[in-house]
Amino acid sequence: MPQIKHVFFDLDHTLWDFEKNSALSFESIFTEHTVPFSVEEFLHNYIPINLKYWKRYRLNEITKEELRYQRLKEAFDSVQFKATDHLINTIAELYILRLSEQKHLFDGSLEILNYLKAKYHLHIITNGFEEVQYKKMYNSGISNYFLTTTTSEDVMLKKPHPKVFQHALQKAKATTQESIMIGDNLEADIFGALDVGMDAIYFGNDTTFKGKRVEQLLELKKYL
Known part of the structure; x- marks a missing residue:
């Protein structure tokens, strides 16, 4: 891609x-x-x-x-x-x-982040509470992988609201055409991103979804 x-x-x-x-x-x-x-x-x-x-x-x-x-x-x-x-x-x-x-990440998280960081600018979009999301990232050792972090409390709205994605894109100085979203929630992450014109990769096991999908994080190498 x-x-x-x-x-x-x-x-x-x-x-x-x-x-x-x-x-x-x-x-x-x-x-x-x-x-x-x-x-x-x-x-x-x-x-x-x-x-x-x-x-x-x-x-x-x-x-x-x-x-x-x-x-x-x-x-x-x-x-x-x-x-x-x-x-x-x-x-x-x-x-x-x-x-x-707590510090536990999914299998392959650090390996895929190292692989992607060499090729792309990485960012976070999360609906989690701002006061804990930054601590989670710091304590699990992944803060330095990401150039920007957008929380729902930044925008006072939550994914899948389009303004959350638009705010994240603006913060990252990115366009929809050059951006892709990866997440586990079809409604909030995947359809939310697709609705604003971003590409998306679903991380999950719902086989009814016919778009880009992985069940293991290292499978992202197929697409990126």
């Missing part, structure tokens, strides 16, 4: 292994607070609940504070644990702190 000069990545679930890092964060918190059930049992319910609330947050149906509280409240309710508001708020704050300290 000789016309491509700028490669934009999503962060969570694309480079940074959100589920693994999330599990480790909850494990340490539950141990400290003697929560009476396993992390595995909790996560079985929490993961789909979290995705549901993130979608509502993306659609501006709830605030950041409501997201942080309600996803935990519903997850605790689902395992019949009557958590007090104080405990939920304490865990919510600790979770954000611990999450940003």
Whole structure:
């Protein structure tokens, strides 16, 4: 793809292994607070609940504070644990702190970033909270790979809103024709990028998507 000069990545679930890092964060918190059930049992319910609330947050149906509280409240309710508001708020704050300290990346992340950095300008576009996204990148050792980072809080909007991508392109001094987006979320990352005229590569296993797709990050070498 000789016309491509700028490669934009999503962060969570694309480079940074959100589920693994999330599990480790909850494990340490539950141990400290003697929560009476396993992390595995909790996560079985929490993961789909979290995705549901993130979608509502993306659609501006709830605030950041409501997201942080309600996803935990519903997850605790689902395992019949009557958590007090104080405990939920304490865990919510600790979770954000611990999450940003985790370092696990998906297999092939550093190798593909080294490969791409030699050929392209690299950037991040993320819907994650600004105060933790930069810490995640720094603590996992990938900050220096990226020339720009655009968060939803920069624009006060969230992917797939076109203004998020337009702001990121402007910040990177890039055009749509010379840019490509890589992400795990078809709605937010892939269709959002395609709708503004950027090319896109889906990182995931939904075989109904007929565009460019990889299931391992090193497969990006097929396209870039």
